[in-house]
Amino acid sequence: MAASKTRSSSFSRHISVLPTPQIPGIKYGPNGTIFVSSGIPDLDRILGGGFPLGSLVMVMEDIEAPHHMLLLRNFMSQGLVHNQPLLYGSPSREPRAFLGTLPTPVLSKDDKSRDHETEQEKGLRIAWQYRKYFGEHQQNFEGQRDGKPEYCNEFDLQKPLERHYISSQNIDCISLQGSTNLSSFRDRCSTFLAQLPRYDGNITCAGRIAIQSLYTPQCEYSNMEWEMLSFLRSLKNMVRSSNVVAVITFPPSLVSPSFSKRWQHLADTLLSVRAIPDEDKELANLLTGYQDMVGLLSVHKVTQCNTQVPVFLEATTFSIKLKKRRSLVLECLNQAPIDGSSGSSYATSGSCSGSSKTGKLDF
Amino acid sequence: MSRVWHVQPCWDDANKPFTLATQNLTPSRLKAMDRSPNLLDQALGLHDGESTRSAxxxxxxxxxxxxxxxxxxxxxxxxxxxxxxxxxxxxxxxxxxxxxxxxxxxxxxxxxxxxxxxxxxxxxxxxxxxxxxxxxxxxxxxxxxxxxxxxxxxxxxxxxxxxxxxxxxxxxxxxxxxxxxxxxxxxxxxxxxxxxxxxxxxxxxxxxxxxxxxxxxxxxxxxxxxxxxxxxxxxxxxxxIAEVIIKAEPLATGFARDVHGQLTVINKGNSDRLSLQNKMCSFHFRVRGNSVEYFYPGSRT
Known part of the structure; x- marks a missing residue:
């Protein structure tokens, strides 16, 4: 039969049997993928576990608003909390200064109260005497809470991350400003990735690469579109053979439409963020909880690793909200009830209704 | 963007039109489909096991x-x-x-x-x-x-x-x-x-x-x-230069959980055989881990 290294059977073991990994911040998914958290619990849930190791995640920016920074900050913070190596590339002159703006994880005391809330927000009416069972189940689900760090934290955007995380040795910052050649950046990436090679089934550590606003005018990469694509392609190939997730944000409106499409084809997971205008009366009437929204997040593509089955989500557009002005929450869009008729809501999904407690109809 | 109702009837070799009824997929039919050629193979002209050369x-x-x-x-x-x-x-x-x-x-x-x-x-x-x-x-x-x-x-x-x-x-x-x-x-x-x-x-x-x-x-x-x-x-x-063009598109009507998209197969035919008309078929598909289901729009309940 075939070589002894590869399994020759067409049956693969069901994933839930696999033991939970010893390393914090790593979760096994289907088809041999390994996830790390995006730093936003809701985004992890939407993507089916998080960002798979070895994938290239691209975020299309809204050039009028810095919403992509929310995703990037949480992604970086989550990695630092789990003590994962980080490579950060940025068009600013002092990229290390950005680390001071990373959010800190919410303490576990707050966490308990959060659990309580989400439970109520589920929209299920549960008689009070059964609540205790519900809580128990949830604790099981969330898994090893005590002692070990969790897979995914909730972050408080108002408080900066503690210094000892930031001053750790394994953070590498690169300023992309003024460099006209991508090859030095590529070399930095490859030396970073060389620390984290992929061995099948044996992970020692996972790493993260965060690149902010690639292809902005500051980088002086304009009219280097093919070089940029070739850089992305080689980065993608390097990332694929290592235990690293790369998140890149880019402004699609600065490149020509056909190049923007090419970028999108290179991404394994493709997200886009959009700000919502303050005084959009029409939209305000259409959606519930419009006042709390800060922006919209769309999921265009989800990584298909080792499988041909595409991931189809319940909804592709989610609203970004700040809970208590602190932590990021993603919710499905809920169409506001129009007077008289309540039906024909496309984007609703039951689990996320009830988010507004301001006396809207409760389905 | 072609739409779902652009479907033309696809003729097989016996010049017999497929009726939609034959494509009614009950679970047992589906199993039979696994072995019998599916819509994609038919559209590609691969369905008859003879020596007709593929595109x-x-x-x-x-x-x-x-x-x-x-x-x-x-x-x-x-x-x-x-x-x-x-x-x-x-x-x-x-x-x-x-x-x-x-x-x-x-x-x-x-x-x-x-x-x-x-x-x-x-x-x-x-x-x-x-x-x-x-x-x-x-x-x-x-x-x-x-x-x-x-x-x-x-x-x-x-x-x-x-x-x-x-x-x-x-x-x-x-x-x-x-x-x-x-x-x-x-x-x-x-x-x-x-x-x-x-x-x-x-x-x-x-x-x-x-x-x-x-x-x-x-x-x-x-x-x-x-x-x-x-x-x-x-x-x-x-x-x-292509003899056959296969296009995959999302559904024009938006996302659906059990239809992953639409395939359009344009079979120009090869130049040795005289065929003046392009054969064009379009149908929906759903991708699964071990197979893909192909079906005409509206033929699934």
Whole structure:
């Protein structure tokens, strides 16, 4: 039969049997993928576990608003909390200064109260005497809470991350400003990735690469579109053979439409963020909880690793909200009830209704 | 954007129209479908097990929202079925061997064993840089013309590899049919630093293989890249040389949980057979881990 290294059977073991990994911040998914958290619990849930190791995640920016920074900050913070190596590339002159703006994880005391809330927000009416069972189940689900760090934290955007995380040795910052050649950046990436090679089934550590606003005018990469694509392609190939997730944000409106499409084809997971205008009366009437929204997040593509089955989500557009002005929450869009008729809501999904407690109809 | 109701009736060889009723898929029918040819095979003209030669050049087009990689998987599986002796040469630009191995294993096809049997050749081009990677410093000092020559060299080298593997996998009698699959022309264009003329040259070379050795060539590219370009030479020429064009699109009506998209197959027919009318079929599909279901719109309850 075939070589002894590869399994020759067409049956693969069901994933839930696999033991939970010893390393914090790593979760096994289907088809041999390994996830790390995006730093936003809701985004992890939407993507089916998080960002798979070895994938290239691209975020299309809204050039009028810095919403992509929310995703990037949480992604970086989550990695630092789990003590994962980080490579950060940025068009600013002092990229290390950005680390001071990373959010800190919410303490576990707050966490308990959060659990309580989400439970109520589920929209299920549960008689009070059964609540205790519900809580128990949830604790099981969330898994090893005590002692070990969790897979995914909730972050408080108002408080900066503690210094000892930031001053750790394994953070590498690169300023992309003024460099006209991508090859030095590529070399930095490859030396970073060389620390984290992929061995099948044996992970020692996972790493993260965060690149902010690639292809902005500051980088002086304009009219280097093919070089940029070739850089992305080689980065993608390097990332694929290592235990690293790369998140890149880019402004699609600065490149020509056909190049923007090419970028999108290179991404394994493709997200886009959009700000919502303050005084959009029409939209305000259409959606519930419009006042709390800060922006919209769309999921265009989800990584298909080792499988041909595409991931189809319940909804592709989610609203970004700040809970208590602190932590990021993603919710499905809920169409506001129009007077008289309540039906024909496309984007609703039951689990996320009830988010507004301001006396809207409760389905 | 073509819409779901553009369906034309698809005629099979006996000139008998399929009625939609025959496509009513009960679970037992579905099982039977696994063995019987599906809509895609019928549209490609592969359904009759006779020696009718398959199309020489097949172009698969997809877009960001809907990937058509499953068509490639299907064609690999079909050509490597235990009943035939055909060989496959796979030029991979987008995914590594482990990815394809895992998917094809689920579909019941062991690529490792077939590779050992010399029926499956995998050319890993993930890191191909057409100006060879070993001389980047030397390249910087070159003029555009010289760089272009080197780029061409990289493409030629790849062609040489393909030609060699074709010659290796040919049986002495030359009776074996060989399929060359290229999984992403777009990435090849990136590797060639955007010089689409080199890519086109390469494709024309590969096309000569189809006439010389009777191979067939299957190529995947993304259609939406070129939608905003005024005169997209690459895709237009590819569409011109293709005998069969398979387009994968998302549903025009939006997302549905049990319909993953729509396939349109345009079969221009080969030039030896006199057929004045293109055969065009379109149907919906749903991708599963081990198979893909094809069905006409509205034929599923």
């Amino acid at each position: 020489r050049v097949v172009l698969i087009e997809d877009c960001v929202e809907t990937s058509a990689a499953f068509v490639l998987h299907h064609l690999i599986k079909r050509s490597l079925s235990p009943l035939s002796s055909a060989a496959v040469i796979f030029v991979a630009f987008s995914q590594p061997f482990s990815h394809y191995d895992r998917i094809l294993r689920k579909m019941g096809c062991n690529l490792v064993a077939l590779r050992d049997n010399k029926r499956f050749t995998f050319l890993d081009m993930l890191t191909l840089e057409c100006p060879g990677e070993n001389q980047p410093a030397f390249l910087c000092s070159l003029s555009d013309e010289d760089a272009g020559k080197i780029c061409k060299g990289g493409v030629l080298e790849l062609y040489g590899k393909i030609q060699k593997s074709v010659e290796v996998s040919l049986l002495p009698g030359g009776s074996r049919s060989i399929t060359i699959l290229i999984d992403d022309i777009f990435l090849m264009e990136v590797a060639a630093k955007g010089s689409s003329s080199h890519v086109l040259d390469f494709l024309h070379y590969c096309r000569t293989l189809t006439t010389e050795f009777g191979c067939s060539l299957v190529v995947l590219n993304h259609e939406d890249i070129y939608s905003s370009v005024e005169r997209p030479t690459l895709i237009l020429q590819m569409e011109y």
